[in-house]
Amino acid sequence: MSRALLALSFVFLFGGLANAQPKPNPQQKEAVKKTKEVLIKELEEAKKVLHVQETAALKNLDARAEYIIKYLDPKALPAQLETSITLVKETHDVISIGEFDYGGNRHAAQKSLDAALHHLKETVVHNTHEQRKLAAEHLLAAHTDVKKALVYSVEKYGLGVATATKPTTEPESRAAANRQLTAALPNIELTYYLLAAMDHEIKDFNAEKKIIHKNRDEAKKVVKAEVAVKIKEIDAEIKALRK
Secondary structure, eight states, rough: OOOHHHEEEEHHHHHHHHOSSSSSSSHHHHHHHHHHHHHHHHHHHHHHHHHHHHHHHHHOOOOOOOHHHHOOTTTHHHHHHHHHHHHHHHHHHHHHTOOOOOOTTTHHHHOOOHHHHHHHHHHHOOOHHHHHHHHHHHHHHHHHHHHHEEEEEEEHTTTOOSSSSSSOSHHHHHHHHHHHHHHHHHHHHHHHHHTTTTOOOOOHHHHHHHHHHHHHHHHHHHHHHHHHHHHHHHHHHHHHHHH
């Protein structure tokens, strides 16, 4: 039973006790107690999930900073961009396969991927901060459009893994396309952050690294603060249930 249904059950039971006899019978008391226990258990599990998500988010921020610093030197960038060019091209090919339904987002994704591909190639040739900034902007647009298409596709067709409640009915090619797009998005995002961090003339690498670390640390604080607020809200719910 979902938390929403359990909460409704609790309200019904508790409301029934409040509006009926002053002294509830033992069965009603036990039902209310069990409903509270289940709700508390679900809330405790939600806290665990939040902590797992927080850990993953912090690790991703560390990985992003390391990636940016690794390829921060404009001289080292072109070779890395060649890898990104291949990835963007493959992503375009994948989203263009067959007659799959992407909720009307396929054309926008194809168009923005084409633009990102063009500007990545231009950045390899003309490795200026203006061109890097332009490539970053188009990569972000491509990432946004592909994500919209993928979210629709996964919600409608899944990733090809059958479950008891949602059997797989789509051909493997559709499931494979969804999985490929899912794998490509984080890499496209990393390239965006790299180029966005190089949208100005790089003169002092040590100073740039300090800025990257500072931005990472600030982003971590935001993640921790957001999780802390959610945990506090859950703790308040648990406290209210235990009264």
